[in-house]
Structure formats: structure tokens, C-alpha cells
Amino acid sequence: VKQVTIIGLGLIGGSLAKAIRCKNSSVRIIGWAKQMEEKASCEQHGICNRVVNHLEEAVNGSDVVVVCTPPDVISGLIQEFIGELKPGAIIMDVGSTKEQICHEVLKISGANGCFVGAHPMAGSEKSGIVHAQEDLFKGKVCFLTPTNDTTMQTKEKAKLFWERLNMRVIEVTPEEHDEIVACVSHLPHILANILCVHLKQENLSWGEYVGQGFKDMTRIADGNPDLWRAIIEQNRNPIVQQLKAFKEVLTEVIESIQMKNGRSLHAFLEQGKVVREDLR
Amino acid sequence: VKQVTIIGLGLIGGSLAKAIRCKNSSVRIIGWAKQMEEKASCEQHGICNRVVNHLEEAVNGSDVVVVCTPPDVISGLIQEFIGELKPGAIIMDVGSTKEQICHEVLKISGANGCFVGAHPMAGSEKSGIVHAQEDLFKGKVCFLTPTNDTTMQTKEKAKLFWERLNMRVIEVTPEEHDEIVACVSHLPHILANILCVHLKQENLSWGEYVGQGFKDMTRIADGNPDLWRAIIEQNRNPIVQQLKAFKEVLTEVIESIQMKNGRSLHAFLEQGKVVREDLR
Numbered sequence: 001v002k003q004v005t006i007i008g009l010g011l012i013g014g015s016l017a018k019a020i021r022c023k024n025s026s027v028r029i030i031g032w033a034k035q036m037e038e039k040a041s042c043e044q045h046g047i048c049n050r051v052v053n054h055l056e057e058a059v060n061g062s063d064v065v066v067v068c069t070p071p072d073v074i075s076g077l078i079q080e081f082i083g084e085l086k087p088g089a090i091i092m093d094v095g096s097t098k099e100q101i102c103h104e105v106l107k108i109s110g111a112n113g114c115f116v117g118a119h120p121m122a123g124s125e126k127s128g129i130v131h132a133q134e135d136l137f138k139g140k141v142c143f144l145t146p147t148n149d150t151t152m153q154t155k156e157k158a159k160l161f162w163e164r165l166n167m168r169v170i171e172v173t174p175e176e177h178d179e180i181v182a183c184v185s186h187l188p189h190i191l192a193n194i195l196c197v198h199l200k201q202e203n204l205s206w207g208e209y210v211g212q213g214f215k216d217m218t219r220i221a222d223g224n225p226d227l228w229r230a231i232i233e234q235n236r237n238p239i240v241q242q243l244k245a246f247k248e249v250l251t252e253v254i255e256s257i258q259m260k261n262g263r264s265l266h267a268f269l270e271q272g273k274v275v276r277e278d279l280r
Numbered sequence: 281v282k283q284v285t286i287i288g289l290g291l292i293g294g295s296l297a298k299a300i301r302c303k304n305s306s307v308r309i310i311g312w313a314k315q316m317e318e319k320a321s322c323e324q325h326g327i328c329n330r331v332v333n334h335l336e337e338a339v340n341g342s343d344v345v346v347v348c349t350p351p352d353v354i355s356g357l358i359q360e361f362i363g364e365l366k367p368g369a370i371i372m373d374v375g376s377t378k379e380q381i382c383h384e385v386l387k388i389s390g391a392n393g394c395f396v397g398a399h400p401m402a403g404s405e406k407s408g409i410v411h412a413q414e415d416l417f418k419g420k421v422c423f424l425t426p427t428n429d430t431t432m433q434t435k436e437k438a439k440l441f442w443e444r445l446n447m448r449v450i451e452v453t454p455e456e457h458d459e460i461v462a463c464v465s466h467l468p469h470i471l472a473n474i475l476c477v478h479l480k481q482e483n484l485s486w487g488e489y490v491g492q493g494f495k496d497m498t499r500i501a502d503g504n505p506d507l508w509r510a511i512i513e514q515n516r517n518p519i520v521q522q523l524k525a526f527k528e529v530l531t532e533v534i535e536s537i538q539m540k541n542g543r544s545l546h547a548f549l550e551q552g553k554v555v556r557e558d559l560r
Contacts, residue, residue, distance in 0.1 A: 121491050183482050184490045188497045193552030194529045200555050202463050207559050210464045211401050216496040217468045221556040225549035243534045249474045254523045269505035272473030275480050276501040279487050
């Protein structure tokens with residue numbers, strides 16, 4: 001890989017540029033940013049070799065193009081630049097949802113063989129290139145979601161790309177991916193938000209009595225509402241399924257407490273503790 | 281205060297002994313422990329001046345007695361040692377619930393004037409004297425829940441006691457206290473447990489894909505199930521009320537997502553973010 005294009009220079013795009021630069025000082029990194037502040041920040045800190053405004057110019061001559069924008073605009077951007085791609089180049093996105101994106105991209109003429117969805121499971125409640133870190137991806141999981149149309153060559157290149165950044169690559173279908181992240185990522189995010197909204201509805205002044213437990217549980221509620229709305233809308237059904245399943249356990253727990261079923265309450269607490277202890 | 285007795289030497293009792301010692305090297309600290317390992321650990325590390333097995337002996341001559349056991353045995357212990365108390369001495373407990381404990385203690389002959397419930401809002405998912413820290417309380421809130429029977433002198437002594445450990449003392453009724461902690465402490469704890477149990481029900485192997493968000497949200501699920509069962513049983517009604525109110529918001533959010541009501545979803549995400557930003 002001699003040249004990489006990063007479309008979208010927020011937290012993930014910016015961290016990706018830094019991580020690539022850190023691993024390999026000779027690769028040429030081209031950035032594309034819509035917002036002037038991202039462009040300026042990126043140029044100022046020398047994160048990319050060049051930052052351009054035109055998509056066609058951005059992807060021209062690159063071996064790997066990674067789309068790091070919010071999920072709802074990914075396929076539209078790919079459609080725009082697909083005609084300018086160098087033969088043999090691959091395209092990835094890093095959206096938090098995969099089924100809808102992969103489905104949309106597969107309909108773009110010329111994109112099916114060279115595209116593979118990716119989702120590096122790294123992030124932060126903070127957003128924007130100012131929070132970009134070169135070690136954001138290190139040691140984390142990166143999902144790859146090839147489809148039947150993805151060529152073996154594309155898949156192998158993609159796998160190597162993330163492994164070079166010290167990520168653990170896991171291959172799943174787009175559908176499996178969306179179920180997994182609905183459970184381990186989207187559900188907790190929504191619960192953190194509900195807990196905050198609930199506090200407000202109960203008594204906002206109680207906020208001064210919260211301890212570290214409450215703070216840790218709600219840290220991710222600080223995420224970008226536009227981004228999260230887009231993620232939730234793109235992964236609606238798996239998320240609704242997760243929320244409903246969570247609600248069922250909640251209902252059972254309320255019943256145990258109300259019915260003074262101490263044994264069942266204890267078993268529930270014990271089970272939660274055992275699961276938590278096993279998370280590495 | 282020349283002598284303090286600490287009944288129960290777990291995380292809180294042990295940390296309290298260390299904190300008092302740190303502030304004042306001349307105060308005599310008497311510990312009472314039921315479990316031999318606590319007694320041994322305490323003696324070995326010189327956390328207390330003496331550790332004894334007999335309650336009467338433990339409280340003899342002390343100016344302040346602080347009961348740091350699980351909440352379900354507090355009033356029983358006070359009943360046992362109340363007759364041995366030095367005139368002018370005060371009794372506090374540090375249980376996570378207050379109404380039931382205060383109610384029980386008020387029925388003990390001789391205990392009403394000299395007792396005030398306390399709840400230093402400090403803790404950890406870790407338990408036991410081995411995790412005791414002298415700075416556990418520093419800068420945190422300590423609730424005091426005096427009743428009409430509590431004498432002014434008792435209240436003032438109690439307030440000074442916690443302020444000397446650099447805590448911010450907040451006076452509320454036992455009922456108010458229990459509502460507040462049901463919301464800011466017990467609810468998050470139960471939600472953390474539900475999230476763990478839910479993960480197990482969905483697919484335990486997905487645990488290897490969880491990120492920092494999920495881990496932070498479930499950290500407190502690692503608490504002691506016996507202790508938490510006792511806390512939940514002592515604060516049943518406020519907790520059930522909190523869980524039900526949380527469930528209502530959850531139900532509304534599920535509806536917004538299902539009905540594709542993007543505006544309402546966005547407002548929800550925005551509101552959660554604003555509340556989170558305001559937590560200090």
C-alpha cells in the first residue's frame with residue numbers, strides 16, 4: 001500500500017491517519033474533508049500529506065480508500081467516487097452498522113468486488129479530529145463483513161490493513177455484525193441516555209449526589225446525537241430486538257423485587273457478577 | 281473525640297479506620313469484627329488500636345460508634361451494645377439505606393437521642409478490608425438522616441465527624457435519602473446487572489467484542505450479591521418505583537425507534553447528552 005485515502009476526518013478518520021503514519025512513514029495519506037475546520041486542523045498538524053475538497057481528486061491513485069463519515073452518507077459518497085478508482089484498489093467504510101451500508105454499496109455498479117465493510121470497534125464519547133489518537137485502534141477488534149461479491153483479494157488486503165494497525169480482525173456477515181453491535185454497543189449507549197433522561201425526569205438536582213458508578217454508566221451518553229440517530233436508524237430492527245429483550249429481564253427483576261423473591265433476586269445478582277467477571 | 285469504635289471491618293469500616301488514623305494519630309480506634317480474617321488483617325496492618333470480639337467491650341468508653349456492617353444486621357447489633365454506651369456517646373451507621381434502619385433503631389430503648397443515620401457516598405465494586413483506602417471518603421458526599429428524636433448535640437457531633445474526613449455533609453430525611461439513592465445508586469447497580477444477564481441470554485461469546493463503554497456500564501455489577509440483595513430488600517419500594525419509571529422511558533424510546541420518529545429520537549439523545557454534560 002503506497003497511498004491511502006481517508007474520506008471524512010473526524011475522530012475515526014483522524015485517528016486512522018495518525019495510526020497509519022505512525023506505522024509507516026512512507027505511505028501517502030490523502031484526506032477528504034467537508035468541513036473547513038477539519039481540513040485546517042488536519043493540514044496544520046500534518047496528519048495527512050494532502051487534504052482535498054474534491055472526491056475524485058482524493059481517491060485518484062490510492063490503493064485503499066476508507067470512508068470514515070457518518071453511516072447515512074457512506075454509500076452516496078462511494079457512488080460519487082467509484083468511477084475514479086485505480087484498478088485493484090479496495091474500498092472500506094468504518095460505519096457502526098453494516099447490513100444497510102453493504103446492501104446499498106452492492107447496488108453501485110463496479111463497487112461490489114472491491115468493497116468490504118469494516119468496523120473497527122474503537123471510539124470515544126468524544127468526537128472530532130481534535131481528539132484523534134494514533135493508538136485508538138491498538139489491540140481492539142475490527143469486524144470485516146465481506147459478502148459473496150467481495151473478491152478474495154479485497155478481503156485479504158482489508159484484513160492485512162487492519163492487522164498492521166494491531167487490530168484483531170473478525171469476519172462475520174453484515175447481519176451477524178449488526179446483531180452483535182446492537183447488543184454490545186448500541187444497547188448500552190441507549191441505556192446510558194435513558195438513565196440520564198430518567199435522572200432529569202426524577203430530579204435533576206440529585207445529579208450532585210451521583211458517584212462514580214452513575215458517571216461510568218452514563219459516560220457514553222455524551223456521544224454526538226446526530227451520529228447516534230443515524231446509527232440507530234440504520235440498525236433499527238436489531239436494536240429494537242435488544243431493547244425489548246433487555247426490557248423483559250428488567251420486568252422480571254421488578255417482579256422478583258416486588259414479590260419479595262429473595263432467592264431469585266440473589267440468583268440474578270450472582271449471575272450478573274459472574275458474567276462481569278468473565279469480561280476481559 | 282478520643283475513642284472511636286468501628287463495628288464491622290469490611291471495605292467501609294476498614295477505610296474509615298484508615299481515614300481517621302490519617303487525620304488524627306492520637307484517637308484510639310477500636311474495631312469489632314465477626315470474621316477472623318478481618319480481625320487478623322486489621323491487627324496485622326495496625327489499622328485499629330485493638331480488635332475485639334465482644335460488642336460490649338468494643339463500645340466501652342468510646343465517644344463515637346460507627347456501625348459498618350451490611351444493612352440487615354445493623355439495628356440488631358445496636359440493640360446488643362446500647363446498654364454499654366458511655367454517656368454522651370453517639371451512634372451512627374453507614375448503611376446504604378436509611379428509612380428502615382432509622383425506624384428500627386428508634387424503637388430501641390435509649391438509642392433514639394444519640395443515634396443518627398449516615399451514608400458516606402463512597403464505595404467500590406470491590407469489598408473487604410484488603411481494599412480499604414484512607415482516601416475513600418475524601419471530597420465525597422455524606423448523607424446524615426436525623427429524625428425528630430435525634431438531639432442537636434448528636435447531629436452536630438456527627439456532622440463534624442464526617443467533615444473532618446473532608447466529606448460534604450448533606451442533611452435529608454431518611455425517606456428523601458432512600459429516594460435519592462434508589463435513583464443515583466441502586467437503579468444503576470441493578471441496570472448494570474441486567475445488562476450482564478442480558479448479554480448472557482443473548483450470546484455470552486459476544487462478551488469478547490465488548491468495548492470500554494460496555495465495561496464501564498457494567499463495572500458495578502461486580503458487587504457483592506449478598507450485600508446488594510440486603511440493600512435492595514431494605515429499599516424495596518423506592519427501587520421498584522425507579523425501575524418502573526426507567527422502564528417507562530425505555531418503552532417510549534422503543535416506540536420512537538419503531539415508529540421511525542427521528543425527531544423524537546434525536547431529542548432524546550440530545551437531552552441525555554445535556555444531562556450528562558452537567559454532571560460534575
